[in-house]
Amino acid sequence: MTSPPPDRVTIKDVAARAGVSKGAVSLAFNHKPGLSEATRDRIFAAARELGWAPSSTARSLAGARVDVVGLAICRPARLLGLEPFYMEFVSGVESVLSEHSCSLLLRLVRSPQEEAGLLESWWRGRHIGGSILVDLRADDPRVPAARRLGLPVVAVGHPSLTGGLTSVWTDDTTAVTEAVRYLAALGHRRIARVGGAAALGHTGIRAAAFDEVARALELAGAWQVATDFSGESGARATRSLLAAAPRDRPTAIVYDNDIMAVAGLSVAAEMGLSVPGDVSLLAWDDSQLCRLTHPMLSAMSHDVHGFGAEVARTLFGVIAGEGAGSHPVPTPVLTPRGSTAPPDV
Amino acid sequence: MTSPPPDRVTIKDVAARAGVSKGAVSLAFNHKPGLSEATRDRIFAAARELGWAPSSTARSLAGARVDVVGLAICRPARLLGLEPFYMEFVSGVESVLSEHSCSLLLRLVRSPQEEAGLLESWWRGRHIGGSILVDLRADDPRVPAARRLGLPVVAVGHPSLTGGLTSVWTDDTTAVTEAVRYLAALGHRRIARVGGAAALGHTGIRAAAFDEVARALELAGAWQVATDFSGESGARATRSLLAAAPRDRPTAIVYDNDIMAVAGLSVAAEMGLSVPGDVSLLAWDDSQLCRLTHPMLSAMSHDVHGFGAEVARTLFGVIAGEGAGSHPVPTPVLTPRGSTAPPDV
Structure with a gap:
């Protein structure tokens, strides 16, 4: 526990602004009964205006049991x-x-x-x-x-x-870099990534890491496809990646979760491509699913x-x-x- | 909405026994403030002793919004x-x-x-x-x-x-009966069921239905194994069922969920048995998983x-x-x- 910096807004300032006692501010923020709705609102408004929030310590010392x-x-x-x-x-x-x-x-x-x-x-x-x-x-x-x-x-x-x-x-940058370096070390020069929803921060971090390692390794081909994480969207992405002529398609695909990798394995079978002969697949998260397929899926394993x-x-x-x-x-x-x-x- | 039978205990009886007003009983059961903890406890005790509970209607009419x-x-x-x-x-x-x-x-x-x-x-x-x-x-x-x-x-x-x-x-009796009748219609005479946790009511219903249909069809062999629903336990059950000599083992297995059937498919591959040539597998629930395996899993489908x-x-x-x-x-x-x-x- 550290003391607040000296010029920091305190509970006293909030009480003064709301025209109530410090005890009333404490009641309001500890969600205790005993205040009118109007008083409670005035206190919250004052706190908001001053940018004040109770420290969690104070709240916990006040005895609020969290259930x-x-x-x-x-x-x-x-x-x-x-x-x-x-x-x-x-x-x-x-x-x-x-x-x-x-x-x-x-x-x-x-x-x-x-x-x-x-x-x-x-x-x-x-x-x-x-x-x-x-x-x-x-x-x-x-x-x-x-x-x-x-x-x-x-x-x-x-x-x-x-x-x-x-x-x-989770350090996604390091994990994506390791995944791509491993595939490149096996000899893959055309590598795709079937990623998750583009709006998510961790998807963005993985996409940037993939771009960077693809550039650093001077891959001959690097693709990224955004999905909604569903098996169906993973299957669609895999189909479109593998539909190109053999010399123009990826020889390895990294997926952002495991259900999409499982779906990718099915798509390869449906297209008559062998895994890993024609295409290598690498899953992410590594739930039990990855050990239930044949061949079992290589994965970036994560204790979720x-x-x-x-x-x-x-x-x-x-x-x-x-x-x-x-x-x-x-x-x-x-x-x-x-x-x-x-x-x- | 039906009226209560005439001799039923009412809120009045509870109020009388607890020595409070009907309004207080209503406050207590609607979880509204305004009563001491002791009064609240007395009211709950009285209601318990009389076997009284507020009708949900009354509660809902009292305006308790459920969030x-x-x-x-x-x-x-x-x-x-x-x-x-x-x-x-x-x-x-x-x-x-x-x-x-x-x-x-x-x-x-x-x-x-x-x-x-x-x-x-x-x-x-x-x-x-x-x-x-x-x-x-x-x-x-x-x-x-x-x-x-x-x-x-x-x-x-x-x-x-x-x-x-x-x-x-869900009508589990009908579903189990249909599953076994289908396998028997295909020509299977030795059928196993890999069931869920034995203590659960619906597992008991399925087990009884399996016994009954196996008897009715005069199957040459009928096995049931209890599991904890996990892929691992489904794999173990499948291994033990398929380890017997070809003439003594089941030619068809019904599973109580889909992850155990997916695991069973892997076990068959690991034991060098072909599906469905050597053994037919039938999953339950039919999540997306069943369509991601190769061969895809037949299933008792259920919109979970x-x-x-x-x-x-x-x-x-x-x-x-x-x-x-x-x-x-x-x-x-x-x-x-x-x-x-x-x-x-």
Whole structure:
């Protein structure tokens, strides 16, 4: 615990501006009863104008036990059900929440703007004691919203995207670079990447890393296709990449998740191409799926369950008053299996 | 809406027993402020003693807007992440909740007993306006708990398991019978079923249906193996079934979900057996996974997303005061693909 800088706005300033006692400000921000709605609104307005938020420490010392934390996911419901990543992530989060007798408040939203509004209503409505932000974007509206509310959050994403909020993140640049270097070391000179949704910050980081390593290695061909992460879109992207003449198509494809790689394997079979003879495929995340195909899929392996658990542990730290920090989780590592090999030239 | 039977306990009786006004009972059960903890407890005790619960209608007419509903799942976190069923089910639930600006409070529990306690604390703590009960068991403690609390719930399971609570269910008996009859019609006389967790009510129903149809068809061999629904346990079960001499092993296997069937396909390849030449495999649920394997998996297809959506819609009906009912969703239908064929004799 560190003292605030001397010229920082304090709870006294907020109380003075709202014309109430410090105790009333504390009641309002700890979501305790005893204030009229009008007083509460005046206090929140004063805090907003002054840019003040209670420190999480103060809140936690005030005895607010956290039994619910929030998670909003901005993906279409249908896609979510088919994406092993999120269920593994959520199961990792839940494994830590359970130890604390804490539940997860889950909501599907259509946009980060909607989520920013939801966070405010969850927090003001005393539904949550903190929240997990996922799929960060450039200039994400959730970042200023969380700051303004003084809401304890952990942002899942590279610190360049999380505006100083506590972040838990994966080093995607290093992982993409390693994936492409491995394929190049096998002898591949034409490499494609089937990426996720273009608007997401981590997709942007992976795309930039792919461009950079392709240039550095002077690949003869480098393609990137954006998808919505679904198996169907991965199959479509693979079909369009492999439809070119043999000398013009990639001999290796890296996917942004594993379900798209599984779909890619099916497409290769459907097009009469052998894996890895005609084309090498490299999956990402490496859920159980990758070991259930034939050949088994080589993958950039990532303990997604452990990632979710680390996010939940970090959130409890933030709620308990730990200062903002940046928490990298282990970088995905290459797990070579049967779907990657030198190209048949 | 029907009137209560004339000799039924009313809110007046509860108020009299607790020594408070009817208004106070209403405040307590609508989770409104204005009562001391002691009064609230006295009211709940009186209601419990008299077996009284507020009708959902009264609650809803009292204007309680429901913005959170609960879902506890009693499966190990690690397994949950790998089971496409639950994520698709949850995504279907969320698709309807989103339309109502309602969030899902999700918790992993270790037992139905723990869940019964959780439901009480969620409900008394005003965290939820209703809840979804899944994986019903025989004599499930959640059924009396929900009744006693007057908690609006939808139980996902056959009416024989849900003790008169509103149920949404799949006709597993018909589906299992159809699956086995189909394999027998192809000429299979030795058929195995790799089932889910033995303690679950729907697993019991499927096991009984399998026994009955195997007897009715006078199969030469019928095996059932219980698993924990994981790919690993499905692989183990498949290995042990296929390790017998060719004349003593099943020529067709039905699985209780799709990830175990995908794992079974890998095991067959690993053991040098062709699918469907040496063994036919039939999956259950039919998530996208079944269309991503080679050969594609025949399956008992089930719109799991639609199932989740129907459960959420039914729960809103219960919360709005609709009487208890039994809502069957469409029975899974056979979708033959490349993994089933007549046996090579």
